[in-house]
Amino acid sequence: MIFSRNTFKNNGVRHKKISTFYKKNAGSGLINFLMIIRPEKKKDYKAIQEINELAFGGRAEVVLIEALRKSDSFIPELCLVAVQKGEVIGHILFSPIVIKSKERVVSALALAPMAVHPKFQNKGVGSKLVYQGLEDCQRLGHKIIVVIGHPEYYPRFGFLPARAKGLDVAFPVPDEAFMVLELVPGSLDVTQGEIIYPPAFQEAS
Numbered sequence: 001m002i003f004s005r006n007t008f009k010n011n012g013v014r015h016k017k018i019s020t021f022y023k024k025n026a027g028s029g030l031i032n033f034l035m036i037i038r039p040e041k042k043k044d045y046k047a048i049q050e051i052n053e054l055a056f057g058g059r060a061e062v063v064l065i066e067a068l069r070k071s072d073s074f075i076p077e078l079c080l081v082a083v084q085k086g087e088v089i090g091h092i093l094f095s096p097i098v099i100k101s102k103e104r105v106v107s108a109l110a111l112a113p114m115a116v117h118p119k120f121q122n123k124g125v126g127s128k129l130v131y132q133g134l135e136d137c138q139r140l141g142h143k144i145i146v147v148i149g150h151p152e153y154y155p156r157f158g159f160l161p162a163r164a165k166g167l168d169v170a171f172p173v174p175d176e177a178f179m180v181l182e183l184v185p186g187s188l189d190v191t192q193g194e195i196i197y198p199p200a201f202q203e204a205s
Helices: 042-056 060-070 125-139 199-204
Strands: 036-039 079-084 087-100 105-116 144-148 178-182 193-196
Touching: 036 125, 042 060, 042 079, 042 087, 042 105, 060 079, 060 087, 060 105, 060 199, 079 125, 087 125, 087 144, 105 125, 105 193
Parallel strands: 105 144
Antiparallel strands: 036 079, 079 087, 087 105, 087 193, 144 178
């Protein structure tokens, strides 16, 4: 199962699953149904490194991925690759973070990084990675996803401005790029505070 385009509309109010991805786009050339999304394998590491270097124009994301893999909190099921005809063409990673307030510490996930090989960009690969990743996060019982990314891209998946939900980070980031998604509606109603990223993110900065 993969979430439909409207699954996370209005920040998680809808949770309907569909059995095909973007079924209405079949035959449009945007989605290749031979592509699969699966957890990474050790043999994928080199391809993942290349994809991130090409997509971001540097090694910061590669350093982040390597550091997260070595961390005790790494979740292998949430480090995913898109594979087409045996070739890894995209990658996405969700990793644990916490939301800390005076009253409590709440677990959440950070979506970072997500990359598609330049040859396969603008063909729906990134969207398929995000939708499958969100479904896997929900299946594993996670409730809140935070992303710092393109404000024109992530709202389509249901992400909303995080500061409007009472969240903040200790480093400068534009309001429009700092976003959050409730996989379970109402998860943020009593959860506000500062996002604390693990040391791996500092190593990559």
